[in-house]
Amino acid sequence: GAVVSQHPSWVICKSGTSVKIECRSLDFQATTMFWYRQFPKQSLMLMATSNEGSKATYEQGVEKDKFLINHASLTLSTLTVTSAHPEDSSFYICSASARDNRFQPQHFGDGTRLSIL
Amino acid sequence: GIQVEQSPPDLILQEGANSTLRCNFSDSVNNLQWFHQNPWGQLINLFYIPSGTKQNGRLSATTVATERYSLLYISSSQTTDSGVYFCAVERYGGATNKLIFGTGTLLAVQP
Numbered sequence: 672g673a674v675v676s677q678h679p680s681w682v683i684c685k686s687g688t689s690v691k692i693e694c695r696s697l698d699f700q701a702t703t704m705f706w707y708r709q710f711p712k713q714s715l716m717l718m719a720t721s722n723e724g725s726k727a728t729y730e731q732g733v734e735k736d737k738f739l740i741n742h743a744s745l746t747l748s749t750l751t752v753t754s755a756h757p758e759d760s761s762f763y764i765c766s767a768s769a770r771d772n773r774f775q776p777q778h779f780g781d782g783t784r785l786s787i788l
Numbered sequence: 789g790i791q792v793e794q795s796p797p798d799l800i801l802q803e804g805a806n807s808t809l810r811c812n813f814s815d816s817v818n819n820l821q822w823f824h825q826n827p828w829g830q831l832i833n834l835f836y837i838p839s840g841t842k843q844n845g846r847l848s849a850t851t852v853a854t855e856r857y858s859l860l861y862i863s864s865s866q867t868t869d870s871g872v873y874f875c876a877v878e879r880y881g882g883a884t885n886k887l888i889f890g891t892g893t894l895l896a897v898q899p
Contacts, residue, residue, distance in 0.1 A: 778833070
């Protein structure tokens with residue numbers, strides 16, 4: 672149980688385009704979803720936290736107008752990288768946490784490798 | 789904010805050897821998880837261990853919350869154990885819990 676699906680796995684696109692990444696909880700309802708970014712040979716850094724039906728909370732230094740997060744249902748959150756540039760190339764990972772139990776661990780998707788040319 | 793440091797940063801083992809990875813954190817935490825990130829980037833949840841000791845096959849983990857550290861033991865290592873090991877701590881603040889990841893240990897198991 673507790674499966675999180677993330678799509679796409681790989682994205683290569685031209686500078687200036689927008690890219691949407693989906694994160695779905697397949698077998699549980701996720702009150703909260705998290706988005707992380709990982710640069711090569713570095714740790715995971717939390718970008719933002721999204722709660723179903725409300726605006727996302729962004730970590731300090733993350734541009735909310737560039738990284739648009741939508742959490743429209745209890746099973747789906749999306750991250751849109753708007754007007755992507757080469758410096759946005761990174762590994763993006765989502766996670767989801769089940770509702771009503773703050774002791775539940777976060778469950779992670781397989782990540783999306785984003786390459787901006 | 790809370791700092792999470794892992795040691796060693798890099799480790800090379802021969803297949804069959806044992807190892808201990810350490811995670812130190814700078815403040816009290818509510819929960820702690822250990823992850824293995826494989827070469828494809830997938831994060832595998834190994835242990836959810838806010839305190840005490842747990843074992844799963846060749847892996848075991850111990851967290852001593854009062855002393856702010858956790859240890860991950862790998863016995864009889866295999867090449868498939870290669871990858872990066874992260875610990876992550878969680879502190880409750882407001883309505884949402886956040887995971888703060890450690891610096892990671894890069895493990896290479898050689899045949």
